[in-house]
Amino acid sequence: MGVAEDFAPSFTQKPQLRQEDDGNKLIFECQLLAAPKPEIQWFRSEEQLSEDSRTNFRIQSIGTNKYLVVLELDDVVETDAGLYKVKAKNTMGEVAASINLNFSPMDEPKEKQIDGLAPTFAKKPAIRQEEDGKRLLFECRIQADPRPVVSWFHNNNPVSEGPRHKLRIEKDGHSYFATLEIKNVTVEDAGKYKVTAKNDLGESNATISLNFDSDEAPLPEKEGIKPTFTERPIIRQSEDGLKITFECRCVGDPKPEIQWFHGKEEIKTNSRYTMTIEVDEVLYYLARLEINNVKKNDGGEYKAVAKNVYGTATAYINLDFESTEKPKIPEGRAPRFPKKPTIRQEGDVLIMECLLEAYPDPDISWFQSEKSIADSPRERMLRKNISKELYLLTLEIQNPTRQDGGLYRCNALNEYGECNANILLNFQGMPP
Numbered sequence: 195m196g197v198a199e200d201f202a203p204s205f206t207q208k209p210q211l212r213q214e215d216d217g218n219k220l221i222f223e224c225q226l227l228a229a230p231k232p233e234i235q236w237f238r239s240e241e242q243l244s245e246d247s248r249t250n251f252r253i254q255s256i257g258t259n260k261y262l263v264v265l266e267l268d269d270v271v272e273t274d275a276g277l278y279k280v281k282a283k284n285t286m287g288e289v290a291a292s293i294n295l296n297f298s299p300m301d302e303p304k305e306k307q308i309d310g311l312a313p314t315f316a317k318k319p320a321i322r323q324e325e326d327g328k329r330l331l332f333e334c335r336i337q338a339d340p341r342p343v344v345s346w347f348h349n350n351n352p353v354s355e356g357p358r359h360k361l362r363i364e365k366d367g368h369s370y371f372a373t374l375e376i377k378n379v380t381v382e383d384a385g386k387y388k389v390t391a392k393n394d395l396g397e398s399n400a401t402i403s404l405n406f407d408s409d410e411a412p413l414p415e416k417e418g419i420k421p422t423f424t425e426r427p428i429i430r431q432s433e434d435g436l437k438i439t440f441e442c443r444c445v446g447d448p449k450p451e452i453q454w455f456h457g458k459e460e461i462k463t464n465s466r467y468t469m470t471i472e473v474d475e476v477l478y479y480l481a482r483l484e485i486n487n488v489k490k491n492d493g494g495e496y497k498a499v500a501k502n503v504y505g506t507a508t509a510y511i512n513l514d515f516e517s518t519e520k521p522k523i524p525e526g527r528a529p530r531f532p533k534k535p536t537i538r539q540e541g542d543v544l545i546m547e548c549l550l551e552a553y554p555d556p557d558i559s560w561f562q563s564e565k566s567i568a569d570s571p572r573e574r575m576l577r578k579n580i581s582k583e584l585y586l587l588t589l590e591i592q593n594p595t596r597q598d599g600g601l602y603r604c605n606a607l608n609e610y611g612e613c614n615a616n617i618l619l620n621f622q623g624m625p626p
Contacts (some may be wrong), residue, residue, distance in 0.1 A: 203228035203282035206260070209293040222265040222278060224291060229259045232282040236265050239276050272297055288312040290395045310339035312398070313391035316369055319402040322564070323601055323616055332374040334389055334400060341365070342391040344372045349385040349507070380414040381406055381445045384424045385507070405613070413445070413477060420505030421446035424478075426530070426611075427498070427511045431488075431523050438523065440483045442498045442509045443474060450500040450507075452481045457494055488521045527553040527583055528611025535604070535617045544594040548604050548615045553583040556608040560589050563600055 207225035214221060226232070234253050236243040243265070245251055252264040263282070267274060279292040289311050317335035324331065336342055344363050346353040353374060355361050360375040372391070376383055388401045406424045413419060421444055428441040444450060452471050454461040461467050461483065468484040481498055496511040515521045529552040536547050550556070560567040560575055567589070569575055576588040587606075591598055602617040 203232045203284060203289045205282075205289060205291055208291050209278070209280055211293060211295065218268065218270055220267040220270050220274070220295070222267075222280070222293065224263050224280060225256070226261055226263060226282055226289070227259050228261065228282060228284050230284050231255075231261065232284040234263055235281045235283075237279040237281070238274075288314065288395070310393070310395050311337060312395040313338040313342045313393060314398055315391070315400045319387070319389055319400050321402065321404060321614070328377070328379055330376045330379050330383070330404070332376075332387060332389070332402065334372050335366070336370045336372055336391045336398075337368065338370060338391060338393050339395075340393050342370065342393045344370075345390045345392075346374045347388040347390070348383075350388075353387075380412055381424055382414055382420060382422050384422050418502075418504045419445060419447040419477065421450040421500035421502055421507040423498075423500070423507055423509040426528070427509050428530070429511065429513065429523060435520050435522055436486065436488055438485045438488050438492070438513070440496060440498070440511055442481045442511075443478065444481060444500050444507065444509075445478050446500060446502050446504075446507075447477050448502050449479065450502045453499045453501070454483045455497045455499065456492075490515060490521050492521065525553055526608070526610040527551060529556050529606035529608060529613040531604075531606075531613060531615040535615050537617060537619065539594075542593050544591040544598070544619075546589045546591075546602060546604075546617050546619075548587040548617075550585040550587055550604075550606055550613075550615075551583055552585065552606055552608055553610075554608055556585075556606040558587055559605040559607075561603040561605065562598075 203226050205224060205226045209222050209224040212221050212223070213219065231253075234251065236251065243249055248268045250266040250268075252262075252266070254262045254264070256262045263280060265278070265280070275295050275297050277292055277294055279290055281288060281290045314337050315334055316337045319332050319334040322331045322333060323329070332346070336344070342363075344361070346361060353359055353361070358377050360373075360377075362373045362375070364371045372389065374387070374389070384404050384406050386401060386403050388399055390397060390399050403426060405426055423442055423444045425443045430439045430441070431437070449471075452469065454469055461469070463469055466486050468486070469482070471479050471481045474480045481500070483496070483498070485492055493513050493515050496513060498509045498511070500507045514524065516524055529550060531548055532551055533549045538545050558575070558577060567573055567575070572592045574590045576590070578586040578588070580586055587604055589602070589604070599619050602619055604615045604617070606613050
């Protein structure tokens, strides 16, 4: 027996208008399919309607996942004229349709009658590397009707078309494929990216973070580097729970100054707060904030602000405590690759290894380009628990040939987040 899948609302009958009680009552009706049952909103112009003595809403099941949606207006007056719009929304998406109520040509509304689908992301943004990581492509699939306007943002700043940035949106069947391409990638491109899709029926947003290992991305070929946080911040708590440490890795030239904030209040060094910044690698720094004698009211949003003469960068950290007597951060940790992957060969076996931090136990997937790798006699994927939160991940390839060359990706996913490690495999002098 098959299992019915959930799906976004869609109209099988657009809104229609009929009169009752010699024109004193107006009834707007439409029919739609949806799973699960949708929430319904009615609007006149841009004003959302509410039920009252004159206004009544109904949604009635008339079949499997099929609904009759009704708006009734009693004691109709001329000021009821205008553009009426119905929105149906569930967890899978949103749809809207409209109908004009005119008593005379003078009542013709300024707004256009619009039908279609508000944008929804059918595929969340993903990052693809090309040209040994010198070119990055952010890609996502959007369902929308009419065609959406797509905008990209990097650390809340709009991304515009230019020599390094290319923005594309292509129609692909009943959806749209949106791409942001970045050429000549440097560490300054790290950070949080947001894509916004908007049309006349609504707006939808999706985000993705671009993080680099300390030596993974090149430094820009110019004098001076604006501060950039290259990895997501890390939170650690001591065994006794009395000390919490935030760690943020950033790059900058000259060395950036770091300020820490809890909410809107700047943190100053005292007996409870210790702030340090140390050299991690050339032009890379590790900024730390230590909180001693942790209290419940230490929870909330923190931010680290890095500044030098070339710019400013901000890293955000949410400190949430479990509901216990003592302040304790949840044990969960989003996957993170603390070191660059390694490649070595032992006899006829090529071995790729990644060190991973994560909790709880993550799902691991390996890819060659965009092709998923499955366990086989020739290709083996191994996972070794080094400690509660540390794993050694291995991909072994027996008797490798030049066809095995290319970009490999190890994907780690748990309920707290997702992370990728990229490995470029080049062969020289190998058999074809």
